Amino acid sequence: MMIPVLFGITLITFFVMHLTPGSPVDGLMMSPEVDAGAILRLRETYGLDRPLHIQYFSWLSRVATLNFGSSFRDGRKVTLKIAERLPATILLNVVYLFLIFALAIPIGIISAVKHNKAIDKILAVCVFAGYSVPAFVVALILMMYFGVELGWLPVSGMVSINYEFLPFWSKVADIASHLVLPAVSTAIGGLAFLSRYLRSSMLEVIKQDYIKAARARGIPEKSLVLVHTLRNAFIPMITVFGLLLPALIGGSVVFETIFSWPGMGRLAYEAIMARDYPVVMGIGVVMAVLTLIGNFLADIGYAAADPRIRYE
Amino acid sequence: MSKYCMSSGYILEAEKVSAEYFSSEKDIPALRGVDISLREGECIGIAGESGSGKSTLALTLLQLIDEDEGRISGGNIVFHEKASGEKINISSINKSRLRKVRGKEISLITQDPYTSFNPVIKLYRHFREAYRVHNKVFKERDLKDKVSELLDSVNLRPAEKILNSYPHQFSGGMLQRASMALALLNGPRILIADEPTSSLDVTIQKKVMETLKDLRCRYNLSIIFISHDLNLISEIADRIYILYAGKTVESGPASEIFKNPRHPYTEALLKSLPKLGARGSIISIPGRAPQPGAVKEGCSFAPRCSYADKKCFKKEPPPVLSGERAWACFKRQ
Ligand SMILES: Nc1ncnc2c1ncn2[C@@H]1O[C@H](COP(=O)(O)OP(=O)(O)OP(=O)(O)O)[C@@H](O)[C@H]1O
């Protein structure tokens, strides 16, 4: 099951990438110092002159031995380039994830318990406002206001210039302050989805007869909501979590680029722009593997949370 | 008809209870002024076709109608506290007092036992949670002993294994017995059983009924037994209430009603009963039970009644009282 999926994803990535106009040597062509012969030789060394399917299979056979090749741009190993970008992305996304769950869970619970009351409607308007404004616009507004206008928070990168010379705790504070804007901007878009999802999931559970049965035993409303309803409403959220995993580690192309966050999303953006095929393909494989792992973990999590489901 | 441990004091009295469900057009009046009373140690049977309001009555007695779905629109429900001799008006006490009645004084078991348990929580936690609500401090050991004893009395063994299982690991009959044990955990004086056997096979139905009768004696329970099956009701009930379209059309001692029904509807119900010992009954009376809300003026049974005349369609018959019996029919005065 996993192998064909992996195969399919890389195949699509490969052909889409190659069908896009432009090639890695375009940049060189503009240069007056490079003659046509040199470009041809370059294409030959990279194997770009061969038919696409041959290129794909030769890439595939190399990947089978875990050799992802080197970047066209700086000749460094693809694995190394990806590995050095991973920590920044993971850090950003763990913070993002924490933030979004920390906000979505209470909002979801309150909206469900007070459904169709004023507070539910106010919350709905708020989260949907955040959802319907394009996320990059939100990001730019936050940048303008908190970064430029008020000057409270840095608007780009992960560390300040003088980071090297700071004592440990100032380093932590420095990174934290750089994290705020990217994490908040990313979270605002997903908040509507997650909190509304939890709300509807909880409303579904609250209607169930076993909640009524528990109420008939004298169980107070607080435990009904926090123990019985939330626990069951959370089960479908596990799937959502599994779907989030690739994005979590793959990083967001848009936000990492806007905030110059040195993560994998921005690496992907740079590589695509430069038609740096090996890097793009390498990231493609990472994403494919993550997607599969995400699905797998979601299945396991689902089975762990719901005793009615057991996989052989 | 069983004569168990009767004494004459009332334990629960419900008077003119009405409840309605919200619907997009007109609210549905599911209960339209029902009176019932229950004596200490007595078992009353509530009979009626599907949609007559039986479950609504059960829920109303514990104030369990969901706020979003409907409301209790009138009536008084008075519970007689044993220890203090105090009367508790269930329909007007506050939420926290109400919680002390639910499960502690009055317990409910429902038709489908799978819907009584949270599917992702093991049985023991259900018991523990229910016990903790009503007993602030307790020893784990004492609870375990109590639960084992209860499970034993409903013929579920071994307790350890049962309590360590999830609801879906049980058969319907076993789970229904577990739900009885859970309902009795806090020593309630009243058990409301809403069609406790209708989701079960006939053979298992028998066993569950035996268990219920057994529990009744052992724990000196007063029972409100709800069923559409008069045969089942006749096995356990001392008195019967016949519900039709949200109203009581007849009530009285079970033996008398079976021998000599007064209301035409009761009569029709009894006629349509399959012989005792035959399979579970399907009540068939010409016409269909009215949708609540579709009930017009006059007697709600009139459209299906072979005795009905003009008057029956115009005015609602007031109850006729005779000793312990009551019925509402112009034709049987
Ligand atoms: N949650 C609800 N929302 C709207 N209408 C309801 C709801 N529950 C019950 N009703 C309606 O109220 C009426 C009485 O329902 P109730 O469940 O009390 O009947 P019942 O006698 O228990 O029937 P059954 O034998 O099918 O269990 C029915 O017409 C039903 O359609």
Ligand SMILES: [Mg+2]
């Ligand atoms: Mg019912």
